[in-house]
Amino acid sequence: MAAPIKLKLPATSANLGPGFDALGLAMDFALHIDAHESETFSIKATGRNAAQCGDVADSLVLETYQSVLTGQGIDPTPIHLDLHNEIPLGMGCGSSAAALVAGVSLASHFGGLHWTREQILTEASLREGHPDNVAACVLGGLTVSSMLMPEEGPAIIDALSIAAPVSWPLLVVMPDASLSTKKARALLPETYSKADAIANVQRVAMLTAAFAQGRGDLLVRAMDDRMHQPYRAAACPLLPRLLPLAGHDGILGVALSGAGPSVLMILQDQSIVEHANKAVQGLLMSGDPMQAEILLSTVGNAAIVF
Known part of the structure; x- marks a missing residue:
């Protein structure tokens, strides 16, 4: 019988503007799981979306766990999960990546794979189809990742984590309604102009360097995007409402969190958190009022196995 295991899987924000399917950022709220072998599959869930997270028949964690082991020719041992979720579902905060990493990690442990x-x-x-959120969940900090799918041979995933020399506070502004990644991807064009491609290459390179050197003054321009945000703005109305705050009064950069609909804001330091909150609330109440929840976070660490 395998020993019980504890997991902590951080929330993540991908893209960060121009880093479409390439950049990811771990945050300090997480999916917590205590797991042990059991007679039947079961979940006791608390926290955000507890009813959905506790549905054994529709659990991405358990589905992934069983699928991995079945694919390895191993009969999955039933397990019980004590699950506490802090990650909003369908809000662009990496909930599916955390669940997938959890399921694969549990399969490795209880199936004796030792991956x-x-x-x-x-x-x-x-399983996610792109490595940005998964890399940030597994490695923590700011991650740069790529996926190569050769015609022959296994897929090649490369991922690196960059620890910023400064600790920038983060605000995650979430609307009432969620948006699936599938719907958000369907909004994107099949092709892009040469000018837009060059602009994004330049900005994602600058964004990565700005994180590595702690150059917050560069984020407002480095987080500008032409590949996905302009096409998702109508479905993510918080973005056009909050983008004007970027580059003003200690708000270093503003971008969609992942595929949206939430918006990620990077702040200069803790001293302007209250001001940023008030500025966000002011814009949300201007024109047609919009309801949103605001989460304060910081850059998170890697996934932890206890």
């Missing part, structure tokens, strides 16, 4: 962190990252990325 490395890189193997877990690769398996979860393939």
Whole structure:
């Protein structure tokens, strides 16, 4: 019988403007799981979306756990999960990536696979379809990742984590309604102009360097995007409402969190958190009022296995 295991899987924000399917950022709220072998599959869930997270028949964590082991020719041992969720579902905060990493990690442990962190990252990325959120969940900090799918041979996932030399506070502004990643991707064009492609390459390079060197003054321009945000703005109305705050009064950058509909704001330091909150509330109440929840966060650490 395998020993019980504890997991902490951080929420993540991907893209960060121009880093479409390439950049990810771990945040300090998380999915917590205590798991042990059991006679039947069961979940005791607390926290956000507890009813949905506790549905054994519709659990991405358990579905992934069983699928991985079945694919390895192993009969999945039933497990019980004590699950506490802090990650909003369908809000662009990496809830599916956390669930996938959890399911793969549990399969590795209870199935005796003994997979490395890189193997877990690769398996979860393939299931997600892109590595940005998964890489940030597994590695923590700001991550840069890529996925190569050769015609022959296994997929190649490369991922690196960059620890910023400064600790920038983060605000996550979430609307009432969620938006699925599938719907958000359907809004994107099949092709882009050469000018837009060049602009994004320049900005994502600058954004990565700005994080590495703690250059908050560069974020307002480095987080500008032409590949996905303009096409998702209508479905993510918080973005055009809050973008004017970027570059003013200590608000360093504003972007969609992942595919949306939430918006991520990077702040200069803790001293302007209250001001940023008031500025957000003011814009939400201007014109046609919009309801939103505001979460304060910081850059998070890697997934932890206890």
